[in-house]
Amino acid sequence: MNIKKSIILNLRWHRRIGLSLFFMVIFLALSGFALNHSVGLKLSNSKLSSDWLLSWYGLEPAANHGFELNAGNWLYQADDSKLFLGNQVIAQCKPPLLSVAEFEQQILALCDDALIMLTAQGQLIEKFTRLQGLPEDISSITVHNNTVYLHGISDVFAFDADRLTVTPTSIILPSSNTAPRPLPRALKEYLKVQGLSSSISMETLILDLHSGRFFGDAGVLFIDIVGLLLCILAITGLWAWVNHQRYRKDQG
């Protein structure tokens, strides 16, 4: 009689736990399957472009700002380190894109680690990196009287684009606005459609959902509890089977 009561109680809880975990078990199995085959499914290549999802991650769409050139084209950075002129990828450099200037049929783009020299059509001429002598802490470029100036925190350098040399100068330059401006709406839409406006992959999203991290600490705790309940489910299932065997033996 005690065994029968125990079986009923055990099965009742087994059913309750099993029913409450129904959707979570299916979700964890499917998301685990997707993560196991993320390379084949190309999940890391699939980028998110949903604004609310990016804001949930605390990210702004990467390519919100850029520099408008005299010809009306926009030079900006998107998809991590790629430099775009209009819709074309023209070079790569470490973000952020700090400043852009036009000088003698050339476009000069200052990134975090290099000064990129481009033709007016956007063809890469060469890069001038910190390793080659680009001073630290350069934050903007200006062109004044046919000379390129690199602005540091406290110093200004004259830059010779032909010889790749920088010379400290004490010249006082007129102030100019070199800050990036918001990209036109059409360009933003294009980047969104192409999936170039964010850096969160589908693999990251699924992994964060699978582990519960997507919902912060509460999500992780929830998945922990689900894991614990799955263990209890396995134990109660085993217990039910053992009791059932004992009950059948007792019944003769």
Add this chain to the structure above:
Amino acid sequence: MGSVLLTSLTSPLVIAKGFFQSGPDFIAEVFQQQPNAKVLWLTDDIRENAKVILGRPVKGLRVRYHQFDLTTAWILEEIGKEMPITIGVVVTDNEIARVKILAYRESRGGEVRYSAYTKQYLGAALTDNNRLDQSIDGITGATLSVWAVNKVAALALYYHAQVTQSRDST
């Protein structure tokens, strides 16, 4: 003779990443009198051969180099696995006189910077099909970095031949 793996250089404790020397310092170390930087413009022919050497299209329209007499010094970049390796190569009379890793950005494979490895390139020249005429022993766990250094060494020799040939012809 079979190639010998430089397994003694593959300690997992080695810190691979680093910026070891700036370009201007490398040039100052190579030349007693510091020559001005010159420019090699990459014509279609040069680009085509450079593409064969690197296995990918070469970026940029021009390359900087320094030259004094028959010696040229090149600072070139090539991706190892994911990040570019900055390599200084000195060529004298169509043979490599020095290879130095100036910056290594990958987390593994930085053993290519050791002189035990780079001294293998000394005296290497370019074959008719734009390959190194010396076999270079690999490093276990740094295969992609070794390939990158091989490509850059061959490219520097090819570029050297272009600038010295053009000087000879003028």
